[in-house]
Amino acid sequence: MDYDIIVIGGGSAGYAAASAAEHAGAKVAIFDPGPLGGLCILRGCMPTKTILRSSDVMGLMQRAGEFGLATDNPRADLAAIIDRKTKLIDDFTRYRVEQLKSPRFTLIEQPVRFVSSTAVEAGGKRYSAHAFIIATGSVIADIPVPGLAEAGFMTSDDVLELREQPDSMMVLGAGFVGVELAQFFQRIGTQVTVVQRSGHILSAQDEDMARPVEARFREEGMAVYTGTRDLKISVQDGKRCAHFLHEGKETTVSASTILNALGRTPNVAGLNLEAAGVKMGDWGIAVDATMRTSKRNIFAVGDVNGLHEVVHIAIQQGEIAAHNALNPDGAQQRFEERMKTSVVFTDPAVASVGYSEKECLHNNWPYLAASYPFDDHGKSLCLGETHGLVKLLCHPETGTLIGGHITGPEAGELIHHLTAVMYYHGTVHDMLKMPYYHPTLSEILTYPAEELAEKIG
Secondary structure, eight states, X not given: OOEEEEEEOOSHHHHHHHXXXXXXXXXXXXXXXXXXXXXXXXXXXXXXXXXXXHHHHHHHHHTGGGGTOOOSOOOOOHHHHHHHHHHHHHHHHHHHHHHHTSTTSEEEOSOOEEEETTEEEETTEEEEEEEEEEOOOEEEOOOOOTTHHHHOOBOHHHHTTOOSOOSEEEEEOOSHHHHHHHHHHHHTTOXXXXXXXXXXXXXXXXXXXXXXXXXXHHHTTOEEEOSEEEEEEEEETTEEEEEEEETTEEEEEEESXXXXXXXXXXXXXXXXXXXXXXXXXXXXXXXXXXXXXXXXXXXXXXXGGXXXXXXXXXXXXXXXXHHHHHOTTSOOOOOOGGGOEEEEOSSSEEEEEEOOHHHHHHTTOOOEEEEEEGGGOHHHHHHTOOOOEEEEEEOTTTOBEEEEEEEETTHHHHHHHHHHHHXXXXXXXXXXXXXXXXXXXXXXXXXXXXXXXXHXX
């Protein structure tokens, strides 16, 4: 074989897989047609969090009077926000490209396709390997909505390069991409309307964790329509209009532009997976907990397998796949669902680790739950950050923490306290033995822990 492992895709998952394999002594090739850098750096996590920092600052400036401060008509300059984002992303990208072009690997910047389960073809040449790791990520899904293509729309890729701020925007879809960008534009002065099919935004989350975000959105002037049906799009008098059923009534809303945030799909076009015997699942490439596909020597990691669209999980999966590919007959590493973590960077932010109530109910798993609101917590009252709550789920007999959920200030940072407890299979009783400084946001985690401990006895 030409290589021990061929990695297809040089983003976060692919680079992690290639690096882990090379460190273990493997001869590795990476195929990526470019642009090099991966979704997280180029069009995902890093650019969106960079621009969100600007709207977070604007959100605080707009509340200055609440804290006894005066501001003189704050305004946003979208072009300057995008310039700051571009400079940072160029630096992040340069570092990743240097890593990919390291002599540790063979980097081939061409599209690639399988010709069998042991060979691929790129640029008219054939390359073979003992194992393959597919890490091609995802692309924006083409969701059929009547009239949408004819009306025209922007995607999350497009808005990251947008320099002229629209006066109004309609956001179709309220997953994490949709809600983060909706709040960004609302806070910098665009009138935003969100249209969501599910009964609440962030439908993957428990409803009680999503409602405080909806409340904040509406307080900031955003129009939010949930539980909609029969969506169709038209253009009338130069405006893009959405027509749908909402609470049993025909409803029409309009905006100058549409952000299509209806989801993403695995990036498998052109890979010729059929030639390799790799099967698709309900959303992405089907894999087991070892990251193996239907072919024992082919693995799929990151967004392309559809399990979780989260970078740290993609990296973890890449490292698992590299180990298992190099040790096919040895002890196998497995991805643990119990430690999955996610953060939505809205204000208030939404963070979770482990299992939700939805998952427990769906799987008929026994659990106890307790929650506590931020509007009854000293430090959050001092900060003026009173939207949201914390919720803990534990085993009803042992008190072992099986899920932690936070909607509120600094949720993306606070969740790591619960992650650490769960990593060590800790209990709510353990949490009550830990010291918590006063006054801090972290103290709020003790209140639901205390309630659960009392229920267990």
